[in-house]
Every structure is written in C-alpha cells, then in structure tokens.
Amino acid sequence: MLRCNYDVKYLKHIPTFYRDILIAFDEIKSLYNYDQGTETILFNNKVDGKPLVIREWFIKGIHMIQQLFNENGQYLTFQEFQAKYHCNTNFLQFYQILSAIPVSLNNRVRVLGQNLIFN
Numbered sequence: 001m002l003r004c005n006y007d008v009k010y011l012k013h014i015p016t017f018y019r020d021i022l023i024a025f026d027e028i029k030s031l032y033n034y035d036q037g038t039e040t041i042l043f044n045n046k047v048d049g050k051p052l053v054i055r056e057w058f059i060k061g062i063h064m065i066q067q068l069f070n071e072n073g074q075y076l077t078f079q080e081f082q083a084k085y086h087c088n089t090n091f092l093q094f095y096q097i098l099s100a101i102p103v104s105l106n107n108r109v110r111v112l113g114q115n116l117i118f119n
Contacts, residue, residue: 042067042097054097060085065101065109073110 011019042057042065062068062085070076076084078094 054089054093056087056089057085060087062087065105068098068101069109 011022014022042063068076068081070080075098078091081087081089081094
C-alpha cells in the first residue's frame, strides 16, 4: 500500500489504526515531495479518481501500467494482452482500464519505458 499513489478518502474499509498510519504517511510524502513513480502502479492507485483492483491481473503479476504497453511504447491490443498474460478479462474491462489512465500518466510511462525492459 505504501508504494501506491492511494487516495486516503477510499481507506474507510480498513481499521482506524492502519488508516491513520497511511494518512500520516501520505502527509509526509506530500511534505517532502516524495516521488518514486508510485503513480505507475496499477492497483490501489488514483486511476480515474477511484482505486482500481482486478484480482486476476494482480495474481498474474500485472502490477505496473508499463506492463500494458508493448515494446514500441503503445498500448497492447486486447489480443496481445490475452496472449501475453492469459487472463479471462473481457474486452470491455480491458479497454475501460486503458481509458481510465490519464494521458499525462501515459506520457510519463512512455518516457520511463525508454529506460525499462517491458515484461
């Protein structure tokens, strides 16, 4: 959770003690302009303003937005995604996730991707 760019307003479902710790950590990150690319983590992140979790993707190791791109810096097509990760995700869910990722974040991932090896 600490690695994610979570929004504290969605932490109501966890025990108060843990929520308070995460809120404090979020404040510390803000004070020190802490940025280690945490917004590129796909799950429990502020994508489209709401936390996002797809259990099957997480289990299959799809954790970063970069993993939704091909080696040319373009989004995987649905068919490429299916062939690469063997998920039971449907077409609409896949494209809903892609469309929820802000353009500014896509651009950042592409820049980061020049220095990363895509899985």
